[in-house]
Amino acid sequence: MNREPEFEGVRRMRGMVAPNVLSAFWTPLCAVGSHGERGPNAQICVSVFGASIVPDRPRLLVNLSKTNYTCDLVRKSGTLSVTLLSEAQVGLLETLGLQSGRDGDKLAGLEFELTGHGDPVFPGGVGFVAGEVIEAFDLGDARAYLVAVRERETWAEEARPMRWQEVRETIGEDFLLRWLAKSEREQEAARRVMKWR
Numbered sequence: 744m745n746r747e748p749e750f751e752g753v754r755r756m757r758g759m760v761a762p763n764v765l766s767a768f769w770t771p772l773c774a775v776g777s778h779g780e781r782g783p784n785a786q787i788c789v790s791v792f793g794a795s796i797v798p799d800r801p802r803l804l805v806n807l808s809k810t811n812y813t814c815d816l817v818r819k820s821g822t823l824s825v826t827l828l829s830e831a832q833v834g835l836l837e838t839l840g841l842q843s844g845r846d847g848d849k850l851a852g853l854e855f856e857l858t859g860h861g862d863p864v865f866p867g868g869v870g871f872v873a874g875e876v877i878e879a880f881d882l883g884d885a886r887a888y889l890v891a892v893r894e895r896e897t898w899a900e901e902a903r904p905m906r907w908q909e910v911r912e913t914i915g916e917d918f919l920l921r922w923l924a925k926s927e928r929e930q931e932a933a934r935r936v937m938k939w940r
């Protein structure tokens with residue numbers, strides 16, 4: 744039987760087709776925040792990595808797509824925040840991951856706090872890390888920000904970080920279909936400009 748592409752998309756999203764070794768390299772789900780003239784904003788990200796072996800000089804490497812409003816805010820402000828989301832915060836995925844701050848104030852109605860630099864963090868998470876950009880690397884479709892950590896706090900050591908590999912099994916089909924459609928558009932745009940050989 745010829746299955747509809749949407750059905751196949753949902754199966755793929757839920758990890759019901761052959762497991763992809765690359766998905767093991769996605770980090771736990773994070774909310775990456777920054778700020779600009781119109782106030783704070785944040786996006787969902789699975790690409791946040793520790794980047795220092797010197798304990799008193801902690802760094803992060805954070806990859807953000809250039810199409811994201813948050814990426815522009817980080818470029819202009821030179822600061823960002825990272826909330827390590829807990830499993831209880833699944834509700835944030837839709838607001839921060841499917842909508843853009845370019846289209847309106849995504850944080851209206853959400854509970855958040857501001858770091859010393861004015862970047863948003865989301866209580867209920869495992870904790871947060873925030874800092875200043877040391878250097879930005881141009882990946883064509885994305886920017887990789889090397890960040891010097893200036894603030895950090897663990898809120899709930901016992902809370903489990905949220906992982907896409909797990910949450911995609913239980914999250915609603917409506918979310919998966921909207922994420923699939925958005926991902927396809929983003930991939931098309933990225934393909935045109937990404938560095939590759």
Ligand SMILES: Cc1cc2nc3c(=O)[nH]c(=O)nc-3n(C[C@H](O)[C@H](O)[C@H](O)COP(=O)(O)O)c2cc1C
Nearest residue numbers: 786787788789790807808811812813840842843844
């Ligand atoms: C599960 C999930 C994972 C995502 N991972 C990333 C990521 O690693 N990097 C990225 O730039 N965008 C990622 N996104 C997409 C952004 O969160 C999304 O495009 C967001 O709407 C951008 O918001 P903004 O325009 O307000 O910055 C992810 C979204 C979801 C739902």
